[in-house]
Amino acid sequence: MTDDALAVHRAFYYAVEAGDVDLMASLWVDDPGTSCVHPGALPLRGTAHVLRSWTVLMANVGYIQFFLTDIDVVTFPRGSDEPTTATITCTENILSGEGMTSPEAFAGGKAVCTSILVRDPAGSRTAGDWKLWSRHASPIADLHLREDD
């Protein structure tokens, strides 16, 4: 169960890195209630808005790669064979740039993210599959970076 949730989480970052808009769309619950908070930004609501924001990001970044650390996955209810909700927290170590022309073109960044996944309800074509329902990413304050480094 947690492996399946982690596979969706991995596919999410692969979609961003590869600029794969279709893969990205397939990973979210298609619902006006999904939500996404980009670092420092206000919440976006609804899959159409969320996917548009990722498409814009993917179109505008020449190169982006995520090195995830401290990945932690749990499901609720604990011990259930049919969990309804999964939380995955991780630290995103982000390398991005406008192109591969020079090392100076790269920038690094660090964020923490909470991803909430739910399972498609019984009766749907993809019943039981984990899908992204909510994501909230935020910058890490210098204080916490110093603790880490």
Added chain:
Amino acid sequence: MTDDALAVHRAFYYAVEAGDVDLMASLWVDDPGTSCVHPGALPLRGTAHVLRSWTVLMANVGYIQFFLTDIDVVTFPRGSDEPTTATITCTENILSGEGMTSPEAFAGGKAVCTSILVRDPAGSRTAGDWKLWSRHASPIADLHLREDD
């Protein structure tokens, strides 16, 4: 259903403002899988850690008041009489200070928060009640504050 989830959300902020540790503890799923990200901080995991962080905050702040705006609540699955998961996003406009001695003692802040609530599973004493499962709050970048103001 959304009213019940909002009541828990309201009680959460009341608990912080009133420094009510017992009320705060009653609002969370008691589970090592709960998570909480304070603005700029790394994720905390497990209700014991999460409650300790709130207790420390409540003990160290002389005065804190939250003015919530843009509160948005949704449940999943959409339209279900027995939803499993609720998301509440809001903007926290925070007034805090060390005491009521002078207006200069106050500080203001702004954050966005995603709260994820789940319902206690069948068989538990509080079956069906909404409880906090995950919270992620983050600072808003200047760019977005300027858009707002």
